[in-house]
Amino acid sequence: MNLPYEQKITIKAWAEEDRPREKLLALGRRNLTDAELIAILIGSGSTTESAVDLSKRILYSCNNNLASLAKLSVQDLSKFKGIGEAKAISIIAGLELGRRRKDTEFSNFDKILTSKDAFDLLAPYFADLLHEEFWVLMLNKANKVLHKSLISKGGQAGTIADPKIIFKAALEHNAANIVLAHNHPSGNLKPSQADLDLTKKLKDAGKLLDIGVLDHLIFAGNSYTSFSDEGHF
Template sequence: MMIKQLPDNDKPREKLIAKGAINLADSELLAILINTGRKGHSSLEVAQDLIKLAHSLRELKSFSLNDLTKVKGIGLNKAVILKAAFELGERMHVPDIEEKIKISSPQDAADYFLARMMHLTHEQFEVLFLNSKNIVIRHEVIFVGTLNSSIVHPREVFKAAIKWSSNAIIVVHNHPSGDVTPSKEDIATTKRLQECGRVLGIELLDHIIIGDAKYLSMVEGGYLEN
């Protein structure tokens, strides 16, 4: 059934206006973004096809443009709109650097990244660059790895730290498995970064591992002396 044939209170746009976005199903919100369907199928049906293919919104967010366009009714323009919407939603959880956020604890560092990184399906290694008062100057993605490994070179981390005149850094990476237990490679990488930081006079304050709605601090876990 085409959306125009539905009662007004069942049409996604009208339902959002009348009841608010929170009362719409995932497929209804997607249908609004998709806007138009394909021949014989409404935008709501195309949205349902997307969710069925991805199994979850988390997986759908990780779809590439090419993945999205495999669904009939999703051309490149619609795929771009969907990717832009997913990215905006993700950025809503990232603090604005201009807010001058101070990192006073591992929890502060974890909160900075948790909402954005816990759903990633690949390993990503990022760094918080801090000034002498532990206020965030900037953060950068240093390395994007595979599901199982992340190779980080200290020169890349400290090259950026010097560029931003950092007094200290906190490194953060995620485990797509959700398990925050550090691997031998994680521990070795942390110790290597700490040693290099001491030589350069840029302190490594912590290494945070992000999992599924949880985190581990290398300092709190006793893996890193600080």
């Protein structure tokens, strides 16, 4: 016989040593597992399993990879028994806060001296995206970051990067140099011929405006390809 809603297995009903909230208070947040942290977000499990067990099941479906978990939608998470829309939203919101925290850690970047500098700065913006986006870093003559601009969003197969919009943004921020970046949701780091043609077109246009196009990065997961490092510049 199913238990009534009020008798679902809440965190308060667990043995004290199994309560992640109390464990966090007593031992600190770093002593909690990923499943225990997610259990705090969702608060309760179902009639047949605790929130921690439910969290373990969700993580297992993602190969215990938080980056894969962050890609799940409300609809995906709601397919798990015990996860309704509200709990799914709590999980997504918690992971998004973590992503934004990482974003702010790079907000005080000084100069872009290598492709890795540009990757570290822009990686939080491309994390977990299932569609393509095109971004541009605006730099001064000393390659200090002036601004980051999202130029366009597209689908899984591509996005449109209009040179007029790119250089309008560069001129508005008095950029002396720019770095181009977009992602490949497919995971393929190899630039397409369209990527190469666009980069050449933008480099040529930049010369006319005295704005240097220093690099073009392709993001895929936790990796990237730099056109400059690969000799395309």
